[in-house]
Amino acid sequence: MKAPFSPYLLGIKDGLKTLIAALERDYDYVSALATDSKGLAVQISQHAKAVRNETMTTERGICLRVWKDGLYSEYALNSFDPAAPERTYEAVKAALDAQLCVLRAAGAQVYDTPVLADEPLTCFVEKETEQLPETTDVRALVEKLTALSDRAMTLDKRMIEALASAQSTHICKMFLTKNRDLCQSYVYSEGNVAAVVMEDGRNQLDYAGVSGLCGPELFDQLADKVEAVVANAVELLSAGHIEPGEYEIITSPEVTGLIAHEAFGHGVEMDMFVKNRALGKEYIGKRVGSDICTMHEGALCAEDVTSYAFDDEGTLAGDVTEIDHGILRAGICDALSALRLGTQPTGNGKRENFEHKVYTRMTNTVFDSGESTLEEMIASVRHGYLLENMESGMEDPKHWGIQCIIKRGREIRDGKLTGAVVAPIIMTGYVPDLLGSISMCSRDRAVFGNGGCGKGYKEWVKVADGGPYLKTKARLG
Amino acid sequence: MLEQLFKILKAAGVFAWEVEDEKTEGWEFYFIRHALDQNRAKRVEHITVKVYQRIGEDSIGSAAAELPPTATAEEARKLVASLAYQATLAPNRAYTLNQPGPAHTAPRPAAPVDVPANARDYLAAMASVPETAGEDLNSYEIFTAAVTRRFVTSEGIDITETYPSSMLEAVVNARSGGHEIELYRMYKSGSCDAEGLRRDLARTMAYGRDRLHTVPTPPLGTADVIFSTDDAKEIYRYFIAHLDPSMVLRSMSDWKLGTPIEPDAHGDRVTLEALRTLPNSSRNRAFDAEGAPIRDVVMLRAGVPEHYLGGRMFSCYMGLTDSFIPGNFAVSGGTKSEAALRQGRYLEVVEFSDFQVDTMTGDIFGEIRLGYWHDGAAVTPVSGGSISGNMHDFLKEMYLSAEQVQFDNFRLPAVTKLCGVTVTGIETA
Numbered sequence: 067m068k069a070p071f072s073p074y075l076l077g078i079k080d081g082l083k084t085l086i087a088a089l090e091r092d093y094d095y096v097s098a099l100a101t102d103s104k105g106l107a108v109q110i111s112q113h114a115k116a117v118r119n120e121t122m123t124t125e126r127g128i129c130l131r132v133w134k135d136g137l138y139s140e141y142a143l144n145s146f147d148p149a150a151p152e153r154t155y156e157a158v159k160a161a162l163d164a165q166l167c168v169l170r171a172a173g174a175q176v177y178d179t180p181v182l183a184d185e186p187l188t189c190f191v192e193k194e195t196e197q198l199p200e201t202t203d204v205r206a207l208v209e210k211l212t213a214l215s216d217r218a219m220t221l222d223k224r225m226i227e228a229l230a231s232a233q234s235t236h237i238c239k240m241f242l243t244k245n246r247d248l249c250q251s252y253v254y255s256e257g258n259v260a261a262v263v264m265e266d267g268r269n270q271l272d273y274a275g276v277s278g279l280c281g282p283e284l285f286d287q288l289a290d291k292v293e294a295v296v297a298n299a300v301e302l303l304s305a306g307h308i309e310p311g312e313y314e315i316i317t318s319p320e321v322t323g324l325i326a327h328e329a330f331g332h333g334v335e336m337d338m339f340v341k342n343r344a345l346g347k348e349y350i351g352k353r354v355g356s357d358i359c360t361m362h363e364g365a366l367c368a369e370d371v372t373s374y375a376f377d378d379e380g381t382l383a384g385d386v387t388e389i390d391h392g393i394l395r396a397g398i399c400d401a402l403s404a405l406r407l408g409t410q411p412t413g414n415g416k417r418e419n420f421e422h423k424v425y426t427r428m429t430n431t432v433f434d435s436g437e438s439t440l441e442e443m444i445a446s447v448r449h450g451y452l453l454e455n456m457e458s459g460m461e462d463p464k465h466w467g468i469q470c471i472i473k474r475g476r477e478i479r480d481g482k483l484t485g486a487v488v489a490p491i492i493m494t495g496y497v498p499d500l501l502g503s504i505s506m507c508s509r510d511r512a513v514f515g516n517g518g519c520g521k522g523y524k525e526w527v528k529v530a531d532g533g534p535y536l537k538t539k540a541r542l543g
Numbered sequence: 544m545l546e547q548l549f550k551i552l553k554a555a556g557v558f559a560w561e562v563e564d565e566k567t568e569g570w571e572f573y574f575i576r577h578a579l580d581q582n583r584a585k586r587v588e589h590i591t592v593k594v595y596q597r598i599g600e601d602s603i604g605s606a607a608a609e610l611p612p613t614a615t616a617e618e619a620r621k622l623v624a625s626l627a628y629q630a631t632l633a634p635n636r637a638y639t640l641n642q643p644g645p646a647h648t649a650p651r652p653a654a655p656v657d658v659p660a661n662a663r664d665y666l667a668a669m670a671s672v673p674e675t676a677g678e679d680l681n682s683y684e685i686f687t688a689a690v691t692r693r694f695v696t697s698e699g700i701d702i703t704e705t706y707p708s709s710m711l712e713a714v715v716n717a718r719s720g721g722h723e724i725e726l727y728r729m730y731k732s733g734s735c736d737a738e739g740l741r742r743d744l745a746r747t748m749a750y751g752r753d754r755l756h757t758v759p760t761p762p763l764g765t766a767d768v769i770f771s772t773d774d775a776k777e778i779y780r781y782f783i784a785h786l787d788p789s790m791v792l793r794s795m796s797d798w799k800l801g802t803p804i805e806p807d808a809h810g811d812r813v814t815l816e817a818l819r820t821l822p823n824s825s826r827n828r829a830f831d832a833e834g835a836p837i838r839d840v841v842m843l844r845a846g847v848p849e850h851y852l853g854g855r856m857f858s859c860y861m862g863l864t865d866s867f868i869p870g871n872f873a874v875s876g877g878t879k880s881e882a883a884l885r886q887g888r889y890l891e892v893v894e895f896s897d898f899q900v901d902t903m904t905g906d907i908f909g910e911i912r913l914g915y916w917h918d919g920a921a922v923t924p925v926s927g928g929s930i931s932g933n934m935h936d937f938l939k940e941m942y943l944s945a946e947q948v949q950f951d952n953f954r955l956p957a958v959t960k961l962c963g964v965t966v967t968g969i970e971t972a
Contacts, residue, residue, distance in 0.1 A: 113793050115633035119608035126611045142585035145612050161584035165570060168659055169579060172666040177578035208632045226794040267797050269903050310967035341575055341682045421585050460897035464725045469896040469910035492929045494910045522712060523729050543929045543967025
């Protein structure tokens, strides 16, 4: 079935168009992003169960953007009355004028930015899904997750908690200007199972997730994850500590995705170019990785949690080849940064929700596959680690430093897994060294959309990332 | 809409309900260098409804959703009916909601929040940051808001609080020749603390100067590590989590009231207190998110747990009738001065990529962007490599300075020293 577009948004469209026309009396550019995204989240553990009709991306509201005399201003609200758009017009004018008074009194200079083009464009997209979060069988979902949690508890006597969670969101967004009328509706879902074990007063946790551009039907896939998650958590109880140093490593697709995200995801967000906060600006056309290193970014380059038709500024989704055989080709860009840099937007202007500002943000960030098998890659390692599952990462686009927290490493000696496991691991290094050392890529690849991404320590959005197994070198501690 | 919603909930025949109505009026200014990139205003209202249902004799379930402020009565009725059904699907062991008491009816003088005035203070503060040719502000973002939160329950609680909420994000550059580095800062508070901002940003610029002249962190093996910035908050979140009933009841924390958390500790023993208020904290509230009154409580005294504090459900399960979700914290227990703790060999890390303490496993991590290696004689700025270890081990020997500093909702020792931290340095040829 097609995910139906929001009747609420259709109902306010005419009122919003009237509001846009009213604001155009005072401003030279006006756009409205209106959202109505519904969701369902169910969390089950042995000690607590909860049903919520909210997820990270559920929202209903409007963000108005206006331009005058080189300055972009925005107003966010969620109490729009389509029958009385003049009332909202007055509120917007009063609030923004009051701000300008304060800013002028403070002597603030404007970062002069050209006006956005408003070329005519219409689109109405309803993507396919089997189920909707609004109408899915919640009882069956609760029972399914409860069974997973209960089964996990039976698998090892050291289990102290088993969590199973599922959330699904039906995104509906409408972007309007004088000449643009864009509507999209799609459903994405994500689920997790996690096992917590304890021995001698020490806890360990492992988890696995599923995600996709689909409805709650996705959650059937969680059943396949339970045994491995419990086994991995138990294994962490007896994991050793790694001897700090530089090693040959093979990254699992989750860890590959983390590297993609931190290395040349954040590193080529071009709003950072505007502020001279990213070294990538000086490396376009230059080598940043080995010959077999190719990376894509864009809502169109994978089907996962952030595969939209247009971004939050009304730019159609794209697929950018960021690194092509080791050469940095392009970054990703929101519309205002593109104006400032004299380039084209790539469909990467995203807001946390209607209340937040647009920044250049990632969508799907993915390394291309290669020619090797995992077995060949392991066989090629003299002494190193197969790194599995990720905790978190942090970038440093200004200096290309990278920090990745990784769940565990499986020791490889003389081309074979020894069975020894070390955990946890902090991988640090210099991005061009890390990518420049990539010597093998596996044929398969996977994309993961269970995480969120912040800009600094705020502005959380959904992203997906992944790739194949990679063989490279890194400093581990 | 709210009054209609209350009527609908009362008529719905549900076991219990809670409604939160949060109204925010916010101003935001974004600057690149000192040029205005964008100004934003918002006026939003979020109404969250949570419905509880009895399931048999011994269980209770809940379901929650946000009701748009523009919703019609019919939409509200439909939502409540849906929640009433969903709440029967997810049974938890029975517990009771917070009940109204004297604290809920006591008069609370509410000072009006002047958003434009607060915004003006931020603009003036940022214009007066002492920049030089070598160190300046790359960009900054000012967020200031007035928030009014009303919380109403079927049990008779009806409280309203209005408070200021502010945040400043700043990126500082330092340069020498063709080399430029950046440092990131995020400050949360009630309203603008202009003097505090100027002081901390000046210190950040000094760190920036030092970072331009670092050498690779030596592979130290293990070392004592000093924390003197707000990264120390992460260390103490481990203690807070281990005193949360949800961690204790699920056996994720084995900290027992009256029993030392580390019997063999031979360093300082931590005292941790939940506080109702701290000066200009962003978390100063009279009530927690579930309507429980917040008060000053010692959670951990000299390394011995005294009170678990946390959310209503797990608190009830543990028989804690006066628990709440704390927002402000004070940590003490240091027996030595900062100067005494700064004797001998130690690594002080003032900039991490992202310092993390896993509150469940106790693992700590952080890539070093700027540290100072004190070898007993000389002090060398270092960068690169990382620190790691586990809080379980550090409880045996950690030290806190007697002097204190405040980072938003935490009042902490000016210096925290963890002993025997693994330092992965960088081998140089």
